[in-house]
Amino acid sequence: MNEQPIEDLLRRMAPQVLGVLVRRDGNFAAAEDAVQEALIVAAEHWPRDGVPEHPHAWLIRTATRKLVDEHRAAAARRRREENVALEPPAAPVPDADDTLRLLVLCCHPVLTPSSAVALTLRAVGGLTTAEIAAAFLVSEQTMGTRISRAKAKVAEAGARFTLPEPDERGRRVQAVLRVLYVMFTEAHTSSGGAGLHRVDLAAEAIRLTRMLQTALPADPEVTGLLALLLLTDARRPARTGPDGELVPLAEQDRTRWDRAAIVEGVGLAVAARRAGVVGEYQLQASIAAVHDAAPTAADTDWAQIRVLYELLERVTDNPIVTLNRAVAVAMTDGADAGLALLDEVAPRLAGHHRLDAVRAHLLEEAGDPAAAARHYAAAAARAVNLPEREYLTMRAARLRSL
């Protein structure tokens, strides 16, 4: 077996093995360290010696040994002689529940989203500290420190390896969704590297969301998030040009979109909406589905997108949503109607570069290239992402050269 399938196998088994150990030992932080060590040993040995006949049992055995070693060392440090006996192996339990327990634990509300992302990637995603560090362009030591701190914080908060009580469950699952969404958006990133083996954070976020969806298939927001991530990621091949430059939705080569992901995403979005409970992620997924279903930009059903943004606005009260609705309004009722809506929301978005970017776009549509160029330039000056700044600058320069 070559390295990629082994890596996939290890990542798939990591949360299962961790679930067994935590349930047996009760100490999440120590069990998580032990699983991490076992994964590293496996990644070293399996490509050379072959995958053991029972890889799952092998990992549990190796991780348990590491955990016992750690307990002995800790006991010795405390100068106590008592033997830390581990219970006999627990009976296998459904993996999906363990995954859910681990996700809820790693996405504990006491953690900031970025700490939760790092911890989740390691404990549930089965990634090594080195891989996570490389994905965020920090040293392995720095990432190790962040993960240890996150675990300590979760322990301090008294978190346990149990499913949250029903009355709390919704809120905790919402926190998990938020972390997975942040993980996905971190991937559209602000960094590049010469290395070829960087972890694909978007793919990781989709994989973990899929695991969550397997555990909670009837939760429309979980299904909605999976749909949203698939439908957004489907456009990735067309979103950047050969030199990494940003290609806006209207100009993307739609033949490069990932059809299989779109088909799956649209199906999930429809299923989520059918549940009849309106939520943020399923609405965003529905909007993405309308875009992805249009064979050309001109075929986009803007009237439907506009209605969906109205619903989303009611759910989120986020001025960025209003900004997006202004684009839809401009497409259905003309640029002037869109600009009027921008004036309404402008006070809530003062200084945000996207306000200037959308205004520039609508002014361009309205046939005022000089004003559009001014706003593109203003948006570029406040942009926080390099490809976006280059795009906005280029847009301003083109209008000025007309």
Place this chain on the structure above:
Amino acid sequence: MTRFMILTKHDRSLDVPHMSEWDPADVEAHVECLRALNAELAANGELVEMNALTGPELAKVVTADGAGAPVVTDGPFPEAKELLAGYQLIDVESEGRALEIAAAVSAAPGPGGKPLGQHIEVRQVMFTFSADA
């Protein structure tokens, strides 16, 4: 997480003599303060790297027109108001945290233990390319 550069300059607008003229105990307190800050940032997982640059006396400015030999001017450029002294590259949760760190750098003690009040520039990083990641 967001990356910021915390830039410290040779700030000639400060009414403070060169560090070589300070009381040695004050120099020590200043250096120790920044060393402790960097150690704390590293322990928090917030410090990506810190670089201190050689002084203006060793600085060179290069100008080339692409045709003739480049023009190289040696420091310390007394006419220039400010030169970079060093920087910390940090990776933090918020701009607020970056400003807090910059404030700690700015308030590092000067002569007599009085906070220096240097002008510290805070700049958000928008793109990072790493050769080994």
